[in-house]
Amino acid sequence: MARVNPKRTLERTLERWNQSALAQLADSTAQCEQRVAEHERDLGLDDPATLACRDRLGGLYDSAGRRTDAVTVLEQNLPEAERGLGADHPDTITYRGHLCEAYGVAGRIEEQIALTQRNAAASERVLGPDHPDTLNRRVALGISYCSAGRVADAISLLEQAAVDSERVLGRVDRITLLNHAGRGQAYHQSGRISESISVLQQVLAECERELGRADQLTCGVRTDLGLAYRLAGRRRDERALLKKHLAVVREYEEAVAARYQAAEPTTRPPAEPA
Secondary structure, X not given: OOOOOHHHHXXXXXXXXXXXXXXXXXXXXXXXXXXXXXXXXXXXXXXXXXXXXHHHHHHHHHXXXXXXXHHHHHHHHHHHXXXXXXXXXXXXXXXXXXXXXXXXXXXXXXXXXXXXXXXXXXXXXXXXXXXXXXXHHHHHHHHXXXXXXXXXXXXXXXXXXXXXXXXXXXXXXXXXXXXXXXXXXXXXXXXXXXXXXXXXXXXXXXXXXXXXXXXXXXXHHHHHHHHHHHHOOOHHHHHHHHHHHHHHHHXXXXXXXXXXHHHOOOOOOOOOOO
């Protein structure tokens, strides 16, 4: 009788889960494309429902790795939103923020910075300087500065934003944690490795406690801290952190596989040889 190979079984389950997720994403994208066409025909290019649907389509393209398509759709959506809703409408600010993110993913950093500066100013003007969305957009601008190598600008902005975010939202709010993570990364890029390690160690502990070990932000901070350890010559700490990260990834994969298996039909493929 063939024995069950747990590693291979996990790999096959994750492969089926990934194929299923991709198929669902493709179906959702096709349906959204059809709705956008219908809304444009029946409601107009700048109707609020059309704008929201087109924005969702851009997000679906981005999730599918279709970065050029995502940017194209979101670039089309923004002027329609500015014309239909107004440049400072909260929904327009949101749509502009999604285009900023798409520019960043596509590597169009200078365009991302210019648009994020404009969006952060609009958010502060419309929502106020202490609104969570405004604080989040200031963080996004600081991280964009980091990506462009404008480290001094990033540190200046993120240090002030950290003070404001802690005052308004608290130390362990996700926006505050993202801010501190960006600050740690900026210190890293500026060569202030000891400060980077100190900030990232604290942020990692808070992310693990508040968001969970497998959260996307937590994993990103863990990766940044590992790189800082490497630059500091702390190879033992780097290896220990990598071992912990691999264990977290394994736990997450097993949890995903278990949930997917529970939702699958009762018929299972035959056991793999050991």
